[in-house]
Amino acid sequence: MLAFKIAKTTGLVAVCTLGLGLSAQAAVIYPISASASSSYATYEAPFAIDSSAVTDWASNGQGAGTTLNLDLGAVYTLASANVTDRVTSGGNNGGFVGGTTDFTTEFSIQAFSNASFTNASALGPALDFFATTPGNPTSPANFLTIANLGGLTAEFLQYTVVLSNGPNPGLSDINFTTAVPEPSTWAMMILGFAGVGLLAYRRKNKPHFRLA
Numbered sequence: 553m554l555a556f557k558i559a560k561t562t563g564l565v566a567v568c569t570l571g572l573g574l575s576a577q578a579a580v581i582y583p584i585s586a587s588a589s590s591s592y593a594t595y596e597a598p599f600a601i602d603s604s605a606v607t608d609w610a611s612n613g614q615g616a617g618t619t620l621n622l623d624l625g626a627v628y629t630l631a632s633a634n635v636t637d638r639v640t641s642g643g644n645n646g647g648f649v650g651g652t653t654d655f656t657t658e659f660s661i662q663a664f665s666n667a668s669f670t671n672a673s674a675l676g677p678a679l680d681f682f683a684t685t686p687g688n689p690t691s692p693a694n695f696l697t698i699a700n701l702g703g704l705t706a707e708f709l710q711y712t713v714v715l716s717n718g719p720n721p722g723l724s725d726i727n728f729t730t731a732v733p734e735p736s737t738w739a740m741m742i743l744g745f746a747g748v749g750l751l752a753y754r755r756k757n758k759p760h761f762r763l764a
Contacts, residue, residue: 580634581728583709584625590614592720595645600723605692606648608638610722611713618713618721621669629731630701633661635711636725637683637695641718650689654718658682661699663706675706685717692724703731 588597588609595610600620611618642651662678664670679701686694709728713721 578631578732579730581624581628581630581730583622583726583728585623587621589617589619592722595640595720595722599645600726603725603727605636605724606639607646608640608722608724610638610641610645610654610720613719614713615716615719615721616713618716620711620723620726621667622709622711622726623667624707624709624728627705627707628728629703629705630728631703631731632701632729633699633711634725634727634729635659635681635683635697635699636692636723637697638720638722639689639692639695639724641720648692650694652685652689652717654716654720654722655685655695656683656713656716656721657685658714659699660712660714661701661704662710662712663704664708664710665706667708669708669710673708678712679704680714695724701728 582603583601586597586601586609588600588611590612591597592610592612595608597609597620599607600609601622609620637656638651638654640647640649640651641654643649658680660678660680663675665673665675679699681697681699683697689695711723711726
């Protein structure tokens, strides 16, 4: 909200208060599609992006090197990746088990310019992250790692298992948080126009003197 309080004193305009409140909130982005380098039966790739914390995508024995290709549906500038590791290891898909046999202790996220996910379309180097195997986990929250992407801009991303405790690593959930933008250009223009208006008002109302 932009607010001015103007007082006129002997032909001069005094700006008493100027308040500007600009707010911008980060958005949570879920990929619109996911495909994996391998998937265990009934643990397919789409379970990693279904927003459920108790359904897993799991590799079919591929271990380190397992990949998950993601399409965000549009280009976003990303602040973080919210990565929830498998929560059903040692049990059936669809319910929290809390096993850590297949927990991923190191993973990377790579941005690509298109859905080919080839080396030629890679955007910069892969970002590498480490996760600590939870001890005595009681909920999916214990399996969450927040990876700082530092403003990475892309539509296509590849999640890769670098190190895992077991042969069937995967994810319960992955989503992304957008970076909060700087104050928008139009807001800065409002300030500029307001300043011009105040200057014009001041000139129009300045005292005039006439010689007798």
